[in-house]
Amino acid sequence: MFITKKHLARRTFLKSAVASVSLPLLDAMIPASTALAQTAANMGPRMGFFYFPHGAVMNNWTPDTTGTEFELKSILAPLAKHKDYLTIVSNLENKRAYGPVHAITPGTWLHGEAPRVSHEPFGGTTIDQIAAQHIGQDTPLPSIEVATETSGAAGACDRAYGCSYAGTISFRTPTTPLPMENNPRKLFQTLFGVGDNAEERERLAVQTSSILDLMMEESNQLAKQLGAADRAILGDYLETVREIERRVQKTAEHDLSHIELPDAPQGIPGSFDDHINLQMDLILLAWQGNITRIASMMMAAEVSNQTYNHVGVSDAFHPLSHHQNDANKIGRLLKIQEYHSQVFARFVDKLATMPDGDKGSMLNNALIMYGSNMSNSNAHDHYPLPSVLIGKAGGTVRGGQHIMAEERTPVSNLLLTVLDRIGVNLESMGDSTGRFENV
Numbered sequence: 001m002f003i004t005k006k007h008l009a010r011r012t013f014l015k016s017a018v019a020s021v022s023l024p025l026l027d028a029m030i031p032a033s034t035a036l037a038q039t040a041a042n043m044g045p046r047m048g049f050f051y052f053p054h055g056a057v058m059n060n061w062t063p064d065t066t067g068t069e070f071e072l073k074s075i076l077a078p079l080a081k082h083k084d085y086l087t088i089v090s091n092l093e094n095k096r097a098y099g100p101v102h103a104i105t106p107g108t109w110l111h112g113e114a115p116r117v118s119h120e121p122f123g124g125t126t127i128d129q130i131a132a133q134h135i136g137q138d139t140p141l142p143s144i145e146v147a148t149e150t151s152g153a154a155g156a157c158d159r160a161y162g163c164s165y166a167g168t169i170s171f172r173t174p175t176t177p178l179p180m181e182n183n184p185r186k187l188f189q190t191l192f193g194v195g196d197n198a199e200e201r202e203r204l205a206v207q208t209s210s211i212l213d214l215m216m217e218e219s220n221q222l223a224k225q226l227g228a229a230d231r232a233i234l235g236d237y238l239e240t241v242r243e244i245e246r247r248v249q250k251t252a253e254h255d256l257s258h259i260e261l262p263d264a265p266q267g268i269p270g271s272f273d274d275h276i277n278l279q280m281d282l283i284l285l286a287w288q289g290n291i292t293r294i295a296s297m298m299m300a301a302e303v304s305n306q307t308y309n310h311v312g313v314s315d316a317f318h319p320l321s322h323h324q325n326d327a328n329k330i331g332r333l334l335k336i337q338e339y340h341s342q343v344f345a346r347f348v349d350k351l352a353t354m355p356d357g358d359k360g361s362m363l364n365n366a367l368i369m370y371g372s373n374m375s376n377s378n379a380h381d382h383y384p385l386p387s388v389l390i391g392k393a394g395g396t397v398r399g400g401q402h403i404m405a406e407e408r409t410p411v412s413n414l415l416l417t418v419l420d421r422i423g424v425n426l427e428s429m430g431d432s433t434g435r436f437e438n439v
Contacts, residue, residue: 044135044422045393046287046356048368049128049296051109051169052340053102053152053304054321055374056386060334062090063402070402075337076388078345082352084400085363085390087439089414091405093383095431097373101380102302103158107165107177109373110296112412112430121164124430126171127415128296129178134424136294143294144286145170146187147180148276152303152318166303170296180298184278191282191291233355273310273343280347287362288354299340311339321377333377344370348390359394366391367421369414385411389418389439396421397439405436414439 056075063070070088072080079086096108096115104115113124128143136142145168157163170178181187219238223231276299283295300306305316313320313332320336323329351363359365371387374380392399405413412432417439419426 044293045359045391046351046362046366046368047128047131047135047294047422048283048366049110049169050299050344050368050370051106051297052299052337052372053106053302053374054318055372055377056337057330057334058375058384058386060337061386062384063088066402066404068401074334075341075386078338078342079348079390082345082348082363082390085348085392086401087389087397087399088402089387089389089405089436089439090384090402091407091409092385092387092411092414093408094373094385094411095382097382100158100161102152102156102166103161103163104165105373105382106167106169106298106302107171109169109411110415111171112410112415112432113174115161115165117160119162119164120175121162121171121177122174123165123171124174126169126296127419127429128170128294129172130419130424130426131422132294135422136292139290139292141190141286141292143170143178143296144187144190144283144292145178145180146279146283146295146297147182147301148272148279148299149301149304149306150182152301152305156301156303167301169298180296182279184275184282187279187282191286191289271310272306272308276343277346280343281350284347284350284354299343308336308339311335323378325378351391363390364392365394367393367397367418369418373411383408387411387414389414393421401438403436403438409433 060074061076063073065071072083072086076086076088094108094112096112097105099115107121107123108115110126110128111124116122132142151163151167156166164177168177168180170180172178181190219234223234226234279297283297286292286295300317303318305318307314307316313335315329315332317336320329320333323333348363348368351366352361354362356362356365368390369387370390371385373385374382375384375386389397391397410431410433412428412430413434413436416426416429416432417436419429420435421439
């Protein structure tokens with residue numbers, strides 16, 4: 001048998017002098033007669049950590065029954081079509097988050113170490129960054145950290161602990177908190193490398209309306225080398241890049257960063273709904289192009305004063321979270337929490353349609369943690385935490401079950417288990433006491 005098929009390197013890029021576009025997995029990247037599992041195309045799952053602040057109304061989160069025969073409550077109901085990919089874990093607690101409430105809550109979610117009382121941060125390396133050390137080194141970016149707001153209102157900082165723990169959920173080392181990028185334009189440029197500085201980016205913006213225009217000839221030449229199926233995948237992917245770029249540019253037209261604004265309106269001006277969905281689509285694009293395999297996102301800032309008029313809630317998020325058990329306030333707070341799940345479900349819907357080599361869909365090969373490091377926002381407690389895993393990590397996670405752990409089980413047990421499922425085996429994680437063998 002003569003094998004003449006040539007193949008592209010998995011890390012093939014379309015390049016110009018100032019930009020590059022990583023490509024999705026194509027058949028042409030798999031050497032002839034070589035199993036996909038033996039190639040660089042198969043480097044572990046996509047991993048995501050999606051954090052929402054101010055906890056959850058747990059009666060509307062936790063299913064009434066355990067095992068596989070459970071019904072989703074209203075907050076997780078938007079994910080119903082993906083029930084077989086959900087692993088809901090109840091009765092988790094994070095003792096490391098007790099202290100100055102919001103000031104340390106986000107930064108203690110993913111490592112299980114006690115933060116040090118100091119304005120210089122010291123906590124623990126978070127599991128997204130541990131994963132990045134093991135499965136993120138063969139991609140252009142080991143990880144990306146994304147947000148919708150730069151910071152919350154007063155209360156996100158503390159005189160004893162400073163501000164380091166409130167503004168991020170990712171620590172590369174115990175002393176290195178990673179900033180979360182809330183500007184879609186900057187995130188797009190991080191992914192595709194358009195311009196080295198503000199002056200160059202401004203010049204390029206005048207010269208061309210799209211980075212794809214800079215490499216049109218190269219993409220046309222590449223398409224001629226591909227089969228019909230690969231040409232279709234390439235075309236769809238580049239159209240997605242162009243559409244997201246159009247949305248980023250449209251957002252930039254409304255940028256008011258050069259105007260000194262009062263503190264109350266936070267985040268990038270414009271529609272919050274457009275903003276959060278655009279950030280999530282950029283994560284999808286980064287995963288699809290294998291620019292990174294690991295993403296973390298804060299869906300809103302800790303102590304967020306964001307309003308949600310688009311779902312009929314004009315109250316600021318954080319003040320509303322102090323509902324004082326008022327049924328009307330709880331009802332409005334629920335609308336916000338259900339909205340976050342609707343946005344997240346849209347993200348998961350798209351993952352389910354994206355192929356990912358011999359693992360099936362990208363959702364099947366993903367392992368995503370969705371939740372919060374707070375429970376009842378009115379009580380500012382950290383038990384029981386709303387926590388769910390989505391995806392099957394290529395078959396290492398069962399999915400489709402609700403696990404009721406023993407009361408006050410450390411959330412670190414779940415973090416340790418997540419690392420196990422991607423092949424990173426640690427003896428312990430923070431204050432962990434064991435693993436979930438049945439995940």
